[in-house]
Amino acid sequence: MSKLGDLGxxxxxxxxxxxxxxxxxxxxxxxxxxxxxxxVGLAVRGLNMGIEFQGGAVFTTPKTxxxxxxxxxxATEASGHQAIxxxxxxxxxxxxxxxxxxxxxxxxxxxxAEDLKMAPEKINxxxxxxxxxxxxxxxxxxxxxxxxxxxxxxLAIAFEWRMAVAAFVALVHDITITVGxxxxxxxxxxxxxxxxxxxxLGYSLYDTVVVFDSLKxxxxxxxxxxxxxxxxxxxxxxxxxxxxxxxxTVVALLPVAGLLFIGGGVLGxxxxxxxxxxxxxxxxxxxYSSIFIATPLVADLKEREPxxxxxxxxxxxxxxxxxxxxxxxxxxxxxxxxxxATPAVVGPRTQSGARSRGRGGKRR
Amino acid sequence: xxxxxxxxxxGAQSKPWRALALILIAIVALTGGMFASGHTTPRLGIDxxxxxSITLEARSGQESAINKTNMDTAVEIMHRRxxxxxxxxxxxxxxxxxxxxxxxxxGTNSEEARDQVGTTAxxxxxxVLQSQVGAAATPTPSDTPSTGxxxxxxxxxxxxxxxxxxxxxxxxxxxxxxxxxxxxxxKADPTPSTSTSESAKATDGASPSASADADxxxxxxxxxxxxxxxxxxxxxxxxxxxxxxxxxxxxDNGGWSKFxxxxxxxxxxxxxxxxxxxxxxxxAGWKVVMDFNSxxxxxxxxxxxxxxxxxxxxxxxxxxxxxxxxxxxxxNSAVTGGKAEISGNFTQEEAQNLANMLSYGALPLTFTEASxxxxxxxxxxxxxxxxxxxxxxxxxxxxxxLLVYYRGLSLIAIVSxxxxxxxxxxxxxxxxxxxxxxLNLPAVCGAIVAIGITADSFIVYFERVRDEIREGRSLRxxxxxxxPRARRTILVSDFVSFLAAAVLFxxxxxxxxxxAFTLGLTTLLDVVVVFLFTKPLLTILARSxxFASGHTWSGLDPKRLGAQPPLRRTRRPAATADPKEA
Numbered sequence: 001m002s003k004l005g006d007l008g009x010x011x012x013x014x015x016x017x018x019x020x021x022x023x024x025x026x027x028x029x030x031x032x033x034x035x036x037x038x039x040v041g042l043a044v045r046g047l048n049m050g051i052e053f054q055g056g057a058v059f060t061t062p063k064t065x066x067x068x069x070x071x072x073x074x075a076t077e078a079s080g081h082q083a084i085x086x087x088x089x090x091x092x093x094x095x096x097x098x099x100x101x102x103x104x105x106x107x108x109x110x111x112x113a114e115d116l117k118m119a120p121e122k123i124n125x126x127x128x129x130x131x132x133x134x135x136x137x138x139x140x141x142x143x144x145x146x147x148x149x150x151x152x153x154x155l156a157i158a159f160e161w162r163m164a165v166a167a168f169v170a171l172v173h174d175i176t177i178t179v180g181x182x183x184x185x186x187x188x189x190x191x192x193x194x195x196x197x198x199x200x201l202g203y204s205l206y207d208t209v210v211v212f213d214s215l216k217x218x219x220x221x222x223x224x225x226x227x228x229x230x231x232x233x234x235x236x237x238x239x240x241x242x243x244x245x246x247x248x249t250v251v252a253l254l255p256v257a258g259l260l261f262i263g264g265g266v267l268g269x270x271x272x273x274x275x276x277x278x279x280x281x282x283x284x285x286x287x288y289s290s291i292f293i294a295t296p297l298v299a300d301l302k303e304r305e306p307x308x309x310x311x312x313x314x315x316x317x318x319x320x321x322x323x324x325x326x327x328x329x330x331x332x333x334x335x336x337x338x339x340x341a342t343p344a345v346v347g348p349r350t351q352s353g354a355r356s357r358g359r360g361g362k363r364r
Numbered sequence: 365x366x367x368x369x370x371x372x373x374x375g376a377q378s379k380p381w382r383a384l385a386l387i388l389i390a391i392v393a394l395t396g397g398m399f400a401s402g403h404t405t406p407r408l409g410i411d412x413x414x415x416x417s418i419t420l421e422a423r424s425g426q427e428s429a430i431n432k433t434n435m436d437t438a439v440e441i442m443h444r445r446x447x448x449x450x451x452x453x454x455x456x457x458x459x460x461x462x463x464x465x466x467x468x469x470x471g472t473n474s475e476e477a478r479d480q481v482g483t484t485a486x487x488x489x490x491x492v493l494q495s496q497v498g499a500a501a502t503p504t505p506s507d508t509p510s511t512g513x514x515x516x517x518x519x520x521x522x523x524x525x526x527x528x529x530x531x532x533x534x535x536x537x538x539x540x541x542x543x544x545x546x547x548x549x550x551k552a553d554p555t556p557s558t559s560t561s562e563s564a565k566a567t568d569g570a571s572p573s574a575s576a577d578a579d580x581x582x583x584x585x586x587x588x589x590x591x592x593x594x595x596x597x598x599x600x601x602x603x604x605x606x607x608x609x610x611x612x613x614x615x616d617n618g619g620w621s622k623f624x625x626x627x628x629x630x631x632x633x634x635x636x637x638x639x640x641x642x643x644x645x646x647x648a649g650w651k652v653v654m655d656f657n658s659x660x661x662x663x664x665x666x667x668x669x670x671x672x673x674x675x676x677x678x679x680x681x682x683x684x685x686x687x688x689x690x691x692x693x694x695x696n697s698a699v700t701g702g703k704a705e706i707s708g709n710f711t712q713e714e715a716q717n718l719a720n721m722l723s724y725g726a727l728p729l730t731f732t733e734a735s736x737x738x739x740x741x742x743x744x745x746x747x748x749x750x751x752x753x754x755x756x757x758x759x760x761x762x763x764x765x766l767l768v769y770y771r772g773l774s775l776i777a778i779v780s781x782x783x784x785x786x787x788x789x790x791x792x793x794x795x796x797x798x799x800x801x802x803l804n805l806p807a808v809c810g811a812i813v814a815i816g817i818t819a820d821s822f823i824v825y826f827e828r829v830r831d832e833i834r835e836g837r838s839l840r841x842x843x844x845x846x847x848p849r850a851r852r853t854i855l856v857s858d859f860v861s862f863l864a865a866a867v868l869f870x871x872x873x874x875x876x877x878x879x880a881f882t883l884g885l886t887t888l889l890d891v892v893v894v895f896l897f898t899k900p901l902l903t904i905l906a907r908s909x910x911f912a913s914g915h916t917w918s919g920l921d922p923k924r925l926g927a928q929p930p931l932r933r934t935r936r937p938a939a940t941a942d943p944k945e946a
Binding site: 052054060062092105121122123124125126127128129131132136137140142143146147150151154158184191192194195198203204206209210213214219233240241243244247248250251252253255256257258260261262263272275279288343 | 419421434460463511528545655731733734735736737738739742743747750752753754755757758759761762765766769796806809810813815816817819820823824827831849853856858859860861863864865867868870876879880884
């Protein structure tokens with residue numbers, strides 16, 4: 001802890017830090033590449049839609065010694081359709097038969113029960129008509145749309161439209177990546193996946209909002225000074241909330257990892273697994289995008305404002321001048337950190353917020 | 365800006381016990397409520413408790429037919445049906461705009477239930493041959509049946525006990541008179557040809573030469589043996605071909621009555637429209653008006669014409685919905701013109717219920733099974749266990765992480781998590797009986813995922829406090845100064861999370877909804893806990909020596925946090941020196 005705590009302190013003071021905003025072009029490029037890969041994957045491979053989207057039946061048997069291939073044979077025979085059988089962690093079988101009419105499933109279940117020599121009531125059946133998954137998915141898309149509109153409006157009011165736009169882009173980014181990974185890896189898409197995907201919405205934004213909140217606070221009086229550009233402060237906001245972002249992501253991922261372990265490792269397949277898998281992928285993408293995409297994007301948008309453009313000019317001019325002065329002073333040991341000297345030379349502390357800021361971005 | 369903030373934080377600081385007391389009271393009250401309600405565990409959904417869950421999708425020729433009124437009617441009918449099977453706990457709800465979900469707990473014959481809910485309603489009008497009020501009923505003289513205002517119509521009601529009970533109470537219900545009554549009715553039956561098939565069935569392999577009389581004997585015996593207070597018998601009663609007389613049960617003013625009914629006179633599908641209206645012109649109160657199609661109108665005219673001249677109860681016709689008598693008005697005169705009204709001392713609700721039932725025959729909806737999930741109690745238990753284990757693992761990992769990272773401070777976070785968990789559990793338990801909330805697997809997932817969201821609020825606050833300490837403040841002012849900013853961040857981010865949950869809850873269906881509900885609930889609770897528990901607790905603990913002195917294990921050690929000497933802001937040279945050291 002002490003190391004991490006120490007890192008937190010140094011991040012807070014701005015002694016260490018990564019220039020997220022300065023290197024944004026690299027990360028934009030990375031994201032664009034990933035997004036393109038995701039879209040290509042989606043277009044070429046498509047999504048592996050679960051039984052819920054095609055209509056069919058999933059039977060789960062109690063513990064049995066019947067082999068997978070044997071069960072597959074039984075199921076195919078009983079249904080007249082191709083069956084996929086998986087052995088789950090606890091020696092139960094998951095038999096998936098697509099294209100079966102819900103009405104016929106009872107017969108199939110009976111036959112299967114006889115073949116597998118078990119009581120029919122002990123077999124779980126999940127039967128879905130072909131339109132059920134679509135209905136769930138349609139509702140989910142609808143929910144997604146409504147949520148996005150509301151959240152953009154909310155962010156535009158609570159913060160400003162640029163942040164809303166950036167958050168929106170980050171959100172689309174996360175969802176595209178998650179969907180893309182599903183397409184590329186070929187994970188099965190079920191209603192559980194859709195649920196997980198929808199939760200990412202909240203989470204992805206949650207993280208972004210915390211960074212924005214800090215950004216908003218720190219840039220309150222930005223035009224009243226001329227030491228830092230908007231990008232500088234944006235960068236510092238990210239760095240100073242970095243510990244929190246890491247902690248949040250870790251704390252969010254840990255329970256999901258628990259779910260994934262139990263859902264995937266022990267139960268084998270099912271709702272728990274599906275939800276946690278898409279959550280896991282999405283959370284990771286969300287943490288990435290709020291730091292590397294959303295905030296730099298806000299800085300980009302912001303610095304198009306004439307006011308802040310002017311500020312940037314002023315700041316850069318001042319820095320050039322300061323550097324010049326430093327050069328004149330020809331102070332050797334300070335060479336590696338020329339900007340550290342600036343506060344002493346230039347820095348009339350004009351703003352009340354300088355308390356934290358003064359030390360913050362020295363490194364930039 | 366600074367002044368009000370200070371004032372507020374000072375206020376909050378001075379009354380931390382009050383907030384803690386408040387949350388304690390809330391917990392105690394909720395716990396009390398939970399034990400009082402007798403539901404000490406959350407109600408489990410089908411996927412965890414075992415059972416069958418059927419989702420039906422409404423289909424209709426015309427899009428506008430899928431509306432709230434029709435769906436509600438359908439739900440009501442299906443509810444009657446599944447509960448008619450003796451499943452009192454089955455629940456039927458609309459789900460979104462065009463779905464109905466039927467949850468049948470384990471231990472019931474789910475196949476039969478599936479058959480029941482999937483099929484369209486069977487609504488028939490049958491003449492009453494004989495009726496008897498169940499034991500509980502007491503004869504109350506007459507509900508003053510009124511005649512309808514419209515000239516063409518008027519089967520007036522027997523709003524039941526009146527006629528029927530007095531009838532059954534009288535000694536005239538001797539076997540002979542009953543027998544005669546039935547025979548008469550059968551003679552009056554427009555399709556007497558059914559008697560042979562009827563005998564074959566009713567006598568059940570007895571002498572093939574059975575006459576109509578023998579037939580009636582069997583029916584009589586059935587009628588006498590029928591005990592409508594027994595749900596099993598009740599479910600069996602009423603079944604029979606539409607062309608044959610049957611025995612059936614019906615609920616009358618809270619008690620059960622049994623009936624012997626003639627063959628079907630009019631089919632429910634012949635009803636085109638039924639509605640409850642308040643008769644203001646004659647002051648007859650609420651009544652139900654129904655329209656028949658032309659074929660139905662003719663048949664209804666015929667049957668009412670036959671019934672009109674009879675004596676009670678044989679002047680009644682029974683409205684039989686799914687083999688159960690829902691109403692049995694008597695007829696004054698033949699009802700012609702394809703319109704009929706039933707009047708009596710209806711309350712608005714009764715009238716509307718009856719109208720709903722009558723409309724169901726005319727409901728332009730069919731239902732297809734969109735999904736059927738059957739979960740054996742074993743698998744349900746496994747899933748619940750897996751969910752709980754996953755939750756425990758997740759919680760343990762979070763606790764370990766917090767402990768390592770925040771040390772003593774993490775205890776506050778852990779206790780806060782426990783408080784939040786307790787509140788969630790209590791509210792979920794109470795919501796079971798209150799709004800029918802059932803904990804299903806996605807809801808469990810939602811709760812587990814919420815651990816992260818809840819823990820994050822603490823992280824936001826703690827990081828703020830640490831930042832303040834790094835600025836060189838001592839703990840107590842740091843706790844107070846950090847709060848207003850952390851509070852805003854927590855509110856803003858929780859609002860976004862809640863918004864996501866709320867939208868999902870409103871828009872989506874079924875499983876997604878359960879998930880969204882838990883997520884929304886836990887997000888709300890997170891705000892409550894942070895405001896009323898975590899913050900006050902930290903304020904109080906900041907006074908303790910362990911935390912205030914910045915003990916190494918408190919997680920607030922200024923040295924470890926790399927706090928600045930307080931001097932640095934007053935003397936600038938010191939500040940410039942710092943980075944060089946770093």
